[in-house]
């Protein structure tokens with residue numbers, strides 16, 4: 129058992145009594161390519177990673193949720209069924225999950241637990257979805273004989289973000305975390321939730337996470353603004369066309385469709401969606417053919433589109449991805465919602481330590497921030513930790 133598992137178990141005994149606690153883990157995720165497409169019915173290509181959220185948990189025989197997080201100060205005892213309350217802070221995520229599972233007819237009861245995550249929070253690796261899926265998985269294991277499908281947990285997690293927290297996000301994060309599989313990328317068609325596991329064979333190359341350490345601000349309002357711009361564009365386009373999602377529009381139809389939009393901003397947003405969707409398919413093909421140079425250039429092209437057309441990057445992300453390219457990465461792009469947080473880079477393994485050192489030094493010179501770099505390890509979905 130690792131350090132985190134021991135720590136949360138001991139803290140649970142201190143907070144809630146010397147009982148037997150079960151241990152569970154849920155991963156976080158990166159997205160290789162296909163950004164801001166999951167609320168536009170497009171393809172996304174995420175993977176669960178080996179950093180995530182841990183919990184020591186036991187049933188408490190009441191209707192109360194008593195949860196501590198070693199990553200957060202706020203502690204409040206909650207009643208199952210209670211409404212969203214900003215004062216509940218981070219506890220709104222677990223509360224939402226429990227409430228929404230109950231609404232779907234699953235059995236939920238009170239529990240005591242201590243959580244600890246090793247995901248940098250608010251950094252675009254989806255710590256919120258990790259927390260949701262962790263709690264959902266525990267509800268399945270503790271109160272439903274493990275019978276809640278992981279895909280249902282993903283749907284409920286998205287509902288919690290949309291209808292409880294107020295973030296109009298798509299299903300990618302929760303799906304990637306709930307359905308994660310070791311060494312596999314998940315090619316997900318968000319228009320119908322069809323998906324396949326794709327091998328990722330990097331040969332002598334490596335995928336790195338570049339954390340800008342720039343805390344995202346206004347992410348939720350900007351995120352909802354992008355979603356609203358996409359919805360408005362689709363409504364204008366559909367005055368003469370009939371698309372269910374923006375991602376249905378092919379690159380061949382793009383010029384004609386863009387000419388229907390009367391605002392430059394909307395043209396840029398839709399151009400990102402259409403070209404990004406095609407890049408996911410091109411990336412899969414390149415990956416199957418082990419064409420790493422082309423994979424890298426698609427990452428770069430995606431990043432350029434997110435910077436210029438979708439306008440969700442920012443100085444720190446742009447700096448870290450440009451430096452990654454300068455120091456030899458085959459490609460680099462922001463991952464997740466953007467506005468700060470993390471990027472990913474595909475690098476040649478032989479450059480690894482030079483790459484890290486040179487990039488972090490130069491990044492600090494330019495931003496005064498101490499960035500961090502971790503190697504991506506693609507992991508399984510939520511699971512019980514056997515002692």
Ligand code: ADP
Pocket residue numbers: 181197198199200217218219221243244245248249250251252253254255256257259464
């Ligand atoms: P992201 O999902 O990209 O990490 P969000 O802003 O969506 O960023 O979610 C971060 C929030 O999720 C935190 O502010 C906190 O409320 C909650 N959260 C995630 N992990 C934990 C944790 N281990 N303990 C407490 N709260 C957490």
Ligand code: MG
Pocket residue numbers: 254255256257
């Ligand atoms: Mg989140």
